[in-house]
Amino acid sequence: MKKYRMVEHDEMNHLLLAKIMKVIAMVHHYQVPQFLLHNLTDVKTLTDEHIMNCVNGWNSVLREHKGLFDEKLIEKIAININSIILWHASGEAVLNHGDFHLDNVLIDDEENIVICDWQSVSTGDVSNDLAFFLSRLNVDRFVISERVVIDQYLKAVYELYGKILDSKAIYSHMSASTLITSFVFWHEYLHGASEEMVGKIYEKIVQSISVDMFPRP
Numbered sequence: 001m002k003k004y005r006m007v008e009h010d011e012m013n014h015l016l017l018a019k020i021m022k023v024i025a026m027v028h029h030y031q032v033p034q035f036l037l038h039n040l041t042d043v044k045t046l047t048d049e050h051i052m053n054c055v056n057g058w059n060s061v062l063r064e065h066k067g068l069f070d071e072k073l074i075e076k077i078a079i080n081i082n083s084i085i086l087w088h089a090s091g092e093a094v095l096n097h098g099d100f101h102l103d104n105v106l107i108d109d110e111e112n113i114v115i116c117d118w119q120s121v122s123t124g125d126v127s128n129d130l131a132f133f134l135s136r137l138n139v140d141r142f143v144i145s146e147r148v149v150i151d152q153y154l155k156a157v158y159e160l161y162g163k164i165l166d167s168k169a170i171y172s173h174m175s176a177s178t179l180i181t182s183f184v185f186w187h188e189y190l191h192g193a194s195e196e197m198v199g200k201i202y203e204k205i206v207q208s209i210s211v212d213m214f215p216r217p
Contacts, residue, residue: 002108002112003108003109004106004107004108004114005106005107005108006103006105006106006107007102007105007106007107009102009140009141009142012102012137012142014148014152016107016111017144017148017149017152018152018155018156019111019113020105020113020133021149021152021153021155021156022113022156022159022160023105023113023114023115024097024100024115024129024130024133024153024156025153025156025157025160025161026160027095027096027097027115027129028094028095028096028126028129029094029160029161030095031095032093032094032095032123033095036095036121036122036123039093039122039123039124040093040123043085043086043089044085045082045085045086046081046082046085046184050184051078051081051082052078054074054078054081054183054184054187055074055075055078057187057188058071058074058183058187059071059074060187060191061187061190061191061193061198062074062198062202064191064192064198065195065198068195068199069198069199069202073202073205073206073209074183076209077179077183077205077209078183081180081183084176084179084180085180087176088125088173088176088177088180089124089125091124091125091127091169091173092125092126093123093124093125094123094124094125094126095121095123096121096122096123096124096126096128096129097115097118097120097121097129098118098119098120098121098122098128098129099117099119099120099132100115100129100130100132100133101132101133101136101137102133102136102137102140102142103136104116104117125173125177126153126170126173127170127173127174127176127177128177130149130150130153130170130174130177131173131174131175131177131178131181132177132181133149134146134149134174134178135178135181135182135201135204138200138204139197139200139201146171146174146175147171150167150170150171150174151167153165153170154167154170171211172211175207175208175211176208176211178204178205178208179205179208179209182201182204182205182208183205186201
């Protein structure tokens with residue numbers, strides 16, 4: 001019986017990234033199970049109450065670092081967040097892991113990779129898993145660009161299935177996914193966080209809204 005262990009962050013390199021991207025590419029090409037089929041057409045936008053809770057949550061976090069971050073940015077995002085969600089949902093929906101980050105990647109002595117913790121499995125654009133994986137890496141101080149992740153993913157898909165994907169579309173959807181996830185969830189985890197950590201998430205938001213291929217404030 002094989003034994004697997006968690007991947008340590010200091011082990012991360014481009015060769016390991018390539019192996020991880022190959023595994024997540026395989027996940028995205030699995031058949032969507034019956035119990036998730038309704039998600040393929042069920043697009044959930046945010047209620048006004050939810051949007052306001054996100055705005056208040058973010059402003060509370062930013063005020064802990066008074067004067068360093070522009071609170072108006074969050075309010076501008078709130079105005080268009082549902083338009084961005086609907087645009088993002090227009091991409092091809094595939095099976096998503098839903099909580100894809102390095103702590104959920106296991107490796108054996110022969111460097112075979114498996115992904116664990118499937119309680120958040122869902123459907124959506126491939127960029128959802130890629131964007132979340134990248135955001136967690138960057139927050140954990142392993143700096144790598146979207147382009148490197150996308151290139152490794154495109155290479156994996158081509159080698160496995162002979163498919164050529166649109167890198168610009170993936171990049172735009174990654175930006176949208178990052179923006180949505182950051183607006184909706186990250187404020188819940190940033191109370192009491194350092195200026196550096198808040199700054200990393202904030203800068204990703206700024207970077208995401210600069211993309212020209214989806215609706216933005």
